[in-house]
Structure formats: structure tokens, C-alpha cells
Amino acid sequence: MLIRRIKRWMPYLVIAAGLALILLAYAANFKITEFGSMDETSPDTTTRQADGSEIFSFAAEDYGGMQKNIVFFTNHQLVWAYADGKPIYENTRTGGIWGRTTGSHWNFVAVPYGTKEIKIKLTPVYQNVRYQDCTFYTGKEQEAFYKIFAQSVITFFVSALIVILGFGMIVYWCIVHRKAEIGNSLLHLGMFSAIFGVWSANETDAMMLIVRDRIAASFMAYILLMLMGIPFVLFVREFLNIGDRKLWKVLFAINTCEMVFVLGLQFFGIADMKETLWLTHMMLCIALFYMIGCLLYKAFRHQIDRHAKISTVGMILLSAATVTDIVLYYRHIGDADLFGRFVFLAFVLMLGYEAAFYAVDTIEKGRKAKVYEELAIHDVLTGLYNRNAYMEDMSQMKSARGKMFVSFDLNNLKECNDEHGHVEGDTYLRNAARIIEKIFDPYGKVYRIGGDEFCCIVEHAARCPILFCIEVMRTEEEKYNSDPEHYPIHIACGYAQFDPERDESFEGTRNRSDVSMYENKSNIKQKMHIEDSRR
Known part of the structure; x- marks a missing residue:
């Protein structure tokens, strides 16, 4: 009876939970925006230096005062700020073996009263982040904080929902796995979703404001990216049921070697994970190609079932989002996961529901099989063994x-x-x-x-x-x-x-x-x- 109820109400519960979180996010966005404000401003002069550094000069008379701040976002850049030649702010702490980078930061530079000129110097940690576009804002620190948080609250809630769905699938698998042998596809999808959701949430401006240790956050982001491919391949292998016995082991071994190699370069100071990120992106693309290959294999063998059809739709969406985000990342345009988190939410909902629905069906079939088994060995009239x-x-x-x-x-x-x-x-x-x-x-x-x-x-x-x-x-x-x-x-x-x-x-x-x-x-x-x- 309980299994039937879960099966009947599961899609409605998932949709209701998703809508509730999205509405909550919009409500939070609207409420926070009321308290937050900041104005965009432009430097009076910009000077580029040979080492990739940029120096931005601002005439500070228009917004001087102890409560006024120049607010700007930096990504793997060292920051110095000077008021009339005197240092007033710097963000230069790096992580040593954990990375030469300062991570991604929202910087709030308080402008002292009476300052005539503010100079901000940005020096890239890596060559591939030279001369990044930088937008500057002015406003009170608290109001700017609220404004930035409000602008990212929707994407933060979507990422949080992906994390919740991921852990929910893991818990659900732990519960139903005791009742029937349902396989591990739901577990692997839950692990993949939880990892992706945590990584995606870490990339939002909201988390950049909340988590102040951006070196640790940056290191964790790269680790999470490297971990994504393994559970994804395991999920695809079991969900599509193609009987792959060797290729997934090869991919697992390659992914493990890539992680060891990248971490070795990091800890020996040869290259930071930011500089070897292309290897991680390549592994994620290989995981996507594995899914595409599995679907083509099933199509070639005329085994296009419900799982394969849903996976095809999800694969098209996920592939498009992944390729788009990787392209935008290397062109330094926008968020590191601008489309992926929204498309991935749809992907998780589709495949997660299908995997959970299949698990419920398996339990129901197992229950019926157990009944038939009991009837086969028990006397119907007396209940004794027959x-x-x-x-x-x-x-x-x-x-x-x-x-x-x-x-x-x-x-x-x-x-x-x-x-x-x-x-x-x-x-x-x-x-x-x-x-x-x-x-x-x-x-x-x-x-x-x-x-x-x-x-x-x-x-x-x-x-x-x-x-x-x-x-x-x-x-x-x-x-x-x-x-x-x-x-x-x-x-x-x-x-x-x-x-x-x-x-x-x-x-x-x-x-x-x-x-x-x-x-x-x-x-x-x-x-x-x-x-x-x-x-």
C-alpha cells in the first residue's frame, strides 16, 4: 500500500517541492532587492602593464565618505587599492600548495573621507586571466552586499534544489534498497547530482559573499569537478543496462589517473588545477560521449526503451548546456555555470523520477514475486509448507x-x-x-x-x-x-x-x-x- 502511494504521489511531490523553492527564491530576491542598491561606475583612466596588470584610477570626490565603497569582482587576481597613494585595501593571500590563486572574490574598498583619487591595481595570477573585463560599482557596503546576493539568489536556490534532490535520491535508495534489489542507478545519480549541486552553488555570487575563504572554495570546486565523471558514467551504465563490463573500468581508471596527475602537479608546485582545468573538462566531455555511445549502441541493437528515450532528451539538454558553459568559460563571458544549473535541474528531475519510478516498480514486482514464491511452497488451505x-x-x-x-x-x-x-x-x-x-x-x-x-x-x-x-x-x-x-x-x-x-x-x-x-x-x-x- 505504501509503495503504491509513493508511486502515485511522487511526481506531484517533486513538482511541488521544486515550485515551492523557486517561489521562495523569487520572494527572497524581491525582498532583498528592496534593501540593496549600488550604482555602476567607470574608471577615469585605465593603464595596462606588460605583466598583465591593470591600474584603474577614479576621481573620488563624487562618492567620498567612510560609508561609500567601490565594489568589484575579481577572478584569480591580486588586488591592491590606494587612496591618494596610500594603501587602503589588498587581497593578495594565496594558498601555497593549495593554489597560487586568491580565488574568486567580491571586493569592497571603503573610500576614506576627503580622498581625491583612488587607484586599484589588478594583477592576474594566471596568464589566461589577463585583462579580464571588470565592472565597478559604488554604494554602501551593506546595501551592495544585499544587491549582489539578491541578483544570485535564484541561481543559488536552483543549485540548492539540485543538492537536495541528490541527497534525497541517496536517502531514498538507502531505504528502498533494503526492501528489494533495485540496482545502484539511483544512488549514482544522487551522488552525481549532489556533487554537481554543491559545485554549482559554490560558483554563485551568494556563496562567494557567504564563504570568505575563497582559496579553499576554489580548491573544492576543482575537486568536485574531477569527481563528477565517475558517478555519471556508473549511472549511465546501469540506467541504460547495456552490459558494459570493461569500458567503464577503463574510464574509471583514466579519471583516477587524471585526478592523481592533476593533484600531483598542484602539490609539487608545477601547475595549479586552474591551469590543468582543460584535462578535467576533457574528462567530463568523455563522460558525455560515453552516454552518447551507450544510446547509439542501444539504437543500433533496436533496444530503444523508455529509459533510452528519456536519456536521449536529457543528454541533448545536458550536452548543449555543458558545451555552452565551457565555451563561455574559455571566452570569459558570464557565470561559470550560467545555463548548466537550470538545464541540469530538468535533467535530474527527468532521470531521477524515472529511476525512482523504476525502483518502485521493482519493489512492487519483487513483492508480487515473493507472494507467488510463497504460494509455490505453501499449502493454500492450511498455510503449512506443501x-x-x-x-x-x-x-x-x-x-x-x-x-x-x-x-x-x-x-x-x-x-x-x-x-x-x-x-x-x-x-x-x-x-x-x-x-x-x-x-x-x-x-x-x-x-x-x-x-x-x-x-x-x-x-x-x-x-x-x-x-x-x-x-x-x-x-x-x-x-x-x-x-x-x-x-x-x-x-x-x-x-x-x-x-x-x-x-x-x-x-x-x-x-x-x-x-x-x-x-x-x-x-x-x-x-x-x-x-x-x-x-
């Missing part, structure tokens, strides 16, 4: 040593059927089976192997007080038969313990048990005959 289960257990028995066989037979079932009909006869069978199971189930498995024939295989004969059990069974019979509305039950019983000197196999033990049971059956009939003659 003859199929008995034959299977006998064939799988490795050793009969220490085991006991107990045989049962119902004496007057035929008379019950003849006199009162088969409905009463079925009641007789169920009640007799309940008595046998109650007494002998703690010591072994109880089977119904024929119409009125039952048996119990006792695993450890030494632990079963057989005579006491038979005595208790007789007491239960008398208690049941004391009710005049019940058709009287008479259970014949015999037993035998495996004896390697007398039995070639456990089948011989069963034969001796049957002989003992038939003797008991005969004695019961004689006793019943005597009682009837006395009446």
Missing part, C-alpha cells in the same frame, strides 16, 4: 545425521467429508494442521504432503522431547473435541530418528516413521471402534 517444499528440502538435504522424521495422518477425514461435506472437511484439515503446527513448529518444518498426510522434519532430534510433544498434542485434541459443535479430530502419529546402521538415507527413516504412524493409526481405530460399541 509437497513442493518438502521435495525441495529433501533433495537439498546434505546430511540426515541427528534428524528425526515425524509422520501424521488424520483418521476420520473421509467420514467427515461424506457426512458433513467438503466445507466441514476443510475446517477439519485446518484445525488439525493448526494443532500439529502449534506443537511441532518450534522443532522443525511442518509439511502437508498429501490429502490428510502431514510430516515434520526435526533438525535436531536430541532437542525435541518427542514423547512429551505427542502427549501435548493429545491434550490439544481432547480440548478441541470437548466442544460438541466440533467434528472430533484424531491424529495418528509416528516417528523415527535417523540411524545410520538401519537407514541408507533419510527416506529409510521416513519409512520407519510411517510404519510407526500406521501402527498408531490402527490403535486409534480400534479404540474408536470399542468406544462406539460401548455406546
Whole structure:
């Protein structure tokens, strides 16, 4: 019942959660914008130097004052600011082995009262960030902070939603994986989504304002980028079910070697991860090509199922966004993940829902299969194990040593059927089976192997007080038969313990048990005959 409800309401819950977060983001954007403001300004002069540095000069009379700030964004650049030749601000701390870079920063330079000229010097850490376009703003620090945060709150919330969906899929997989063997595609997609979401959130202006240690944030961003390819390849392999046994291992090994190589260059001071980022981008493109290859493989083999169709749509969107963002990154245009986070959210929603929906279906099928399996080995009328289960257990028995066989037979079932009909006869069978199971189930498995024939295989004969059990069974019979509305039950019983000197196999033990049971059956009939003659 719970699985069906999850299956029915899952798409609505996902859509509702997504809309709620987006509306919350818009509301936050609107509210924060009310408090934040800053004005764009331009330097009076710009001087470019041979080492790639740029010096921007501002006439400060128009916005001087202790509460006024010049606000600007730098990416892997050293920053110095001077008021009338005196240093008032610098951002030059690097990470050593963690990177020569200062990371990405929003810089707030307070302009002292009475300042006539402000000079800002930007020096690139890497050659590929020389002469970046830099936009300057003026405003009070707190108001500028709110304004910048408001401009990125939508993208931040989208990234946060991707992280939530990723961890949600991981938790969901952990829960349902215990109920059924559903594979690991949902787990891998959740890992990929969580990594992408954290990386994407780290690239937003909101996180750049909140997380002040930009060296650590920059290092983490590169690590997250390198980790993305592995779970993505694992997800594609399992989700599309192409039976790849070797290629994914090759890609895994290449990705691992690339990580070790890049980190080695970083820690030995040869090249920062920023300078080897093209290797990471290449690995991400290879992961995309792997997905494309898997889809082409399925198309060639005419195996285009629902998973492949949804993956094709997702692949087209994700590929377009990835290529666009990489191109914009190398051309130094805009956000590092301008389109990717929005397209990726759609990608995660589509494939995540499909993987979760498939997991629910698998659980439902597993539940039905378990029901059918139970029906195959259990007697429908009595609930005991049936003859199929008995034959299977006998064939799988490795050793009969220490085991006991107990045989049962119902004496007057035929008379019950003849006199009162088969409905009463079925009641007789169920009640007799309940008595046998109650007494002998703690010591072994109880089977119904024929119409009125039952048996119990006792695993450890030494632990079963057989005579006491038979005595208790007789007491239960008398208690049941004391009710005049019940058709009287008479259970014949015999037993035998495996004896390697007398039995070639456990089948011989069963034969001796049957002989003992038939003797008991005969004695019961004689006793019943005597009682009837006395009446």
C-alpha cells in the first residue's frame, strides 16, 4: 500500500517541492532587492602593464565618505587599492600548495573621507586571466552586499534544489534498497547530482559573499569537478543496462589517473588545477560521449526503451548546456555555470523520477514475486509448507545425521467429508494442521504432503522431547473435541530418528516413521471402534 502511494504521489511531490523553492527564491530576491542598491561606475583612466596588470584610477570626490565603497569582482587576481597613494585595501593571500590563486572574490574598498583619487591595481595570477573585463560599482557596503546576493539568489536556490534532490535520491535508495534489489542507478545519480549541486552553488555570487575563504572554495570546486565523471558514467551504465563490463573500468581508471596527475602537479608546485582545468573538462566531455555511445549502441541493437528515450532528451539538454558553459568559460563571458544549473535541474528531475519510478516498480514486482514464491511452497488451505517444499528440502538435504522424521495422518477425514461435506472437511484439515503446527513448529518444518498426510522434519532430534510433544498434542485434541459443535479430530502419529546402521538415507527413516504412524493409526481405530460399541 505504501509503495503504491509513493508511486502515485511522487511526481506531484517533486513538482511541488521544486515550485515551492523557486517561489521562495523569487520572494527572497524581491525582498532583498528592496534593501540593496549600488550604482555602476567607470574608471577615469585605465593603464595596462606588460605583466598583465591593470591600474584603474577614479576621481573620488563624487562618492567620498567612510560609508561609500567601490565594489568589484575579481577572478584569480591580486588586488591592491590606494587612496591618494596610500594603501587602503589588498587581497593578495594565496594558498601555497593549495593554489597560487586568491580565488574568486567580491571586493569592497571603503573610500576614506576627503580622498581625491583612488587607484586599484589588478594583477592576474594566471596568464589566461589577463585583462579580464571588470565592472565597478559604488554604494554602501551593506546595501551592495544585499544587491549582489539578491541578483544570485535564484541561481543559488536552483543549485540548492539540485543538492537536495541528490541527497534525497541517496536517502531514498538507502531505504528502498533494503526492501528489494533495485540496482545502484539511483544512488549514482544522487551522488552525481549532489556533487554537481554543491559545485554549482559554490560558483554563485551568494556563496562567494557567504564563504570568505575563497582559496579553499576554489580548491573544492576543482575537486568536485574531477569527481563528477565517475558517478555519471556508473549511472549511465546501469540506467541504460547495456552490459558494459570493461569500458567503464577503463574510464574509471583514466579519471583516477587524471585526478592523481592533476593533484600531483598542484602539490609539487608545477601547475595549479586552474591551469590543468582543460584535462578535467576533457574528462567530463568523455563522460558525455560515453552516454552518447551507450544510446547509439542501444539504437543500433533496436533496444530503444523508455529509459533510452528519456536519456536521449536529457543528454541533448545536458550536452548543449555543458558545451555552452565551457565555451563561455574559455571566452570569459558570464557565470561559470550560467545555463548548466537550470538545464541540469530538468535533467535530474527527468532521470531521477524515472529511476525512482523504476525502483518502485521493482519493489512492487519483487513483492508480487515473493507472494507467488510463497504460494509455490505453501499449502493454500492450511498455510503449512506443501509437497513442493518438502521435495525441495529433501533433495537439498546434505546430511540426515541427528534428524528425526515425524509422520501424521488424520483418521476420520473421509467420514467427515461424506457426512458433513467438503466445507466441514476443510475446517477439519485446518484445525488439525493448526494443532500439529502449534506443537511441532518450534522443532522443525511442518509439511502437508498429501490429502490428510502431514510430516515434520526435526533438525535436531536430541532437542525435541518427542514423547512429551505427542502427549501435548493429545491434550490439544481432547480440548478441541470437548466442544460438541466440533467434528472430533484424531491424529495418528509416528516417528523415527535417523540411524545410520538401519537407514541408507533419510527416506529409510521416513519409512520407519510411517510404519510407526500406521501402527498408531490402527490403535486409534480400534479404540474408536470399542468406544462406539460401548455406546
